[in-house]
Amino acid sequence: SKSINATASTYSFEVDYSTYGIPTKASDLSVELTGDNQFAFKVTSEDLGNKVRYTVTYNHNTVGDHYARLKVNYNSTICGNPNPVTGHARALNLHGQTTKVTPTVYAWPTLDAVTYGTNLGDALQLKGGSASVPGTFAIANYYSAGTVPNAGTYNYNVTFTPNDVSTYNTVNKYNAVVLTVNKANQSITWDMGNQSMYVGGQLTLNATASSKLGVTYTSSNTSVVSVSGNTLTAEQAGTVTITASQAGNNNYN
Numbered sequence: 001s002k003s004i005n006a007t008a009s010t011y012s013f014e015v016d017y018s019t020y021g022i023p024t025k026a027s028d029l030s031v032e033l034t035g036d037n038q039f040a041f042k043v044t045s046e047d048l049g050n051k052v053r054y055t056v057t058y059n060h061n062t063v064g065d066h067y068a069r070l071k072v073n074y075n076s077t078i079c080g081n082p083n084p085v086t087g088h089a090r091a092l093n094l095h096g097q098t099t100k101v102t103p104t105v106y107a108w109p110t111l112d113a114v115t116y117g118t119n120l121g122d123a124l125q126l127k128g129g130s131a132s133v134p135g136t137f138a139i140a141n142y143y144s145a146g147t148v149p150n151a152g153t154y155n156y157n158v159t160f161t162p163n164d165v166s167t168y169n170t171v172n173k174y175n176a177v178v179l180t181v182n183k184a185n186q187s188i189t190w191d192m193g194n195q196s197m198y199v200g201g202q203l204t205l206n207a208t209a210s211s212k213l214g215v216t217y218t219s220s221n222t223s224v225v226s227v228s229g230n231t232l233t234a235e236q237a238g239t240v241t242i243t244a245s246q247a248g249n250n251n252y253n
Contacts, residue, residue, distance in 0.1 A: 012055045014048065035068035069093050102169045104132040105160050113180040116251040121145030123179055124156065131171070135162040140172060151251045154179045186211040186252045190244050197225070197234040205230045207244040211252045218243050 033039065041058035109129030114122070120143045129137045140157035158176035162168035190207035197203055207215045207230075217232075219225045224238035232242065246252075 010055055010057045012053055014051050014053045032071040033068055038066045039068045100169045103162055105171050106130045108173055108176045109137045111177045111179045113182055115182050116151045116184040120147045131160055133162050133168055135160055149181050151181045151183045183253045188244050199234050199236055201234050203232040209246040213246050215244050215246050
């Protein structure tokens with residue numbers, strides 16, 4: 001009995017001419033296989049002068065535990081006898097016990113950087129990746145597609161699942177990809193235009209930031225116009241420029 005795995009194996013045996021009168025041509029051989037049909041095989045021969053070496057090459061590529069019996073028969077003419085003589089050259093019991101094969105991942109996929117405000121469903125779109133067998137890559141971590149992550153970097157595990165899961169194992173990689181979430185830009189909406197004030201008068205400002213963060217105001221000359229929160233007070237006659245700004249935070253520039 002020969003135990004084999006999923007890779008091709010060989011078994012050789014020699015037969016002396018004087019005993020069997022075996023021919024040296026593989027075409028004079030017939031191969032009989034009984035039992036499991038999961039085995040594939042071929043037989044070749046080599047003339048060694050006074051004997052012939054037969055080599056049986058076989059493989060078993062289906063996952064599972066299989067048995068078969070391979071018998072090599074010859075058909076030759078002995079001592080000039082024109083009538084062919086059929087005989088049994090060798091029998092080989094094959095036992096194939098094959099486990100799943102782990103494919104090779106040549107390149108793991110990547111993630112494009114996104115801007116704050118993008119939800120995970122859109123952000124976690126894997127790009128590229130290749131393996132030795134057909135299959136798909138997927139984020140292995142649990143996540144909610146509607147979640148909007150803060151600006152920063154995040155590691156995710158990836159699983160490669162072969163199309164043929166009956167023959168191939170899945171492959172997992174911890175921290176296989178990095179998601180980069182960049183800060184978002186923001187804008188200020190403020191339709192103030194030129195304004196006139198009387199000394200001692202006040203004016204309320206109403207600029208808003210797209211980030212919904214609070215806006216601050218500064219005066220180019222506080223001796224002319226002072227600022228308190230979003231209220232301007234005219235201190236004396238003159239001309240000033242009022243600037244509205246928003247400093248940003250962890251998620252906004």
